[in-house]
Amino acid sequence: MVSTAVDEVSVTDLPVRRLGPGDLRACLMLAIDRRWLPEEAKWRLLFDVGEVYGVDDPAGGLAGTVVLTRYGPDLAAVSMVLVATRHGRRGLGRRLMLHVIDRAAGATLFLTATPYGRPVYERVGFTTVGEVVSYTGHLTAAPADGVLEGLRPARAADLPGVVRLDTRTSGAPRERLMERLPRFASRTRVVERGGQVTGFGAVWRNVENHVLGPILADGTPAAIALIAELSRGLHGPVRLDLDSRHTDLAAWASRRGLSPAFSTALMVHGGALPGDRHHLFAPVMVALG
Structure with a gap:
């Protein structure tokens, strides 16, 4: 003792x-x-x-x-x-x-919390503002799912446009993260329309699966096309962390072989989350938003 x-x-x-x-x-x-x-x-x-x-x-x-x-x-x-x-x-x-x-x-802080950790965060002033549902499984996208005008592999010259899109979506400057992503991810894709980057997605390899994120798009069809193109030909299961508000995308993911594995609470401290977050379909990872 x-x-x-x-x-x-x-x-x-x-x-x-x-x-x-x-x-x-x-x-x-x-x-x-x-x-x-x-x-x-x-x-x-x-x-x-x-x-x-x-x-x-x-x-x-x-x-x-x-x-x-x-x-x-x-x-x-x-x-x-x-x-x-x-x-x-x-x-x-x-x-x-x-x-x-x-x-x-x-600064405004945000995190995703499991039921185990949530009481700790509540005691230091965090409040729940949403839910993130993690879907996993073998994604079997239909050929037409990945067809979208302007969808192509990302190039180094796209970085400024990707940074602008991410800053608008997240409401904060994340240049360092966006600059690091091409080396971290195994694949990156953009949607370009009228000379502007209107969508961006990446997939990276985790211990157990391929994680699809971020997925930034101007609507569900573009998000589906990015996910389908990024996942095409991948071997093994994928993981997709979806904001629970994106019900149409969640339904598509379920039809294509993914199942909800667990959910976490999106929590904030010190203010509301900025940005056009309805264009954020999946984060880079739950650790980074």
Whole structure:
């Protein structure tokens, strides 16, 4: 009993520090401890575009992590809130959340929460504003699904147009993320009309599946065409994280072989989400929006 009390005090009192790529293995081991997938590529991207924070475990490794990804001064995503099993229910998750709230300096924050984590976020001031449903399975798009005028592979010259589209959709500057995506994704596609990029999509490989995201489009038909074209010829299951408001796209995905696997709550802190978000059909990933 004495050693447990000492351990509790030492962990909760230890400083939160900024982590670096050298801590990647410890992050992966912490994810495995919490029965999350060891998503190395995803963590590398988060280290590249975000700020990864953690608390060291006196016994070795990490006791907890959290990631803050800033999109300009007024918006930021929070993700990868992980606390080691042996340190659970001691307030470490709340402490990590308060740390990033303080670091955000008044910016609106958003995250997606599982039922397990949602009460922690509510206690530090987050409120639920929506739902994201994750669909998985083998997508069997019909040939006509991917036919759309102006749909083609993305080129380096498209980047400024993609950035403008994403900024308009997300309501915040995300140039660093958009610039990094072509190297992170296995495929990228754009829809070009009248010399303007009106749609953009990417697919990237995760541990268990191909993740379709982001999907930015001016309507459901364009979103379907992007998804169908991106997924064509892929081997293995895909994952598509859909805002629950996009019921027509969800119905199409269900007809094409995907099934809802789980849902998460979209939560915000400090203000409403900006941007033309009805054009955001799927995020890059739930960790980044």
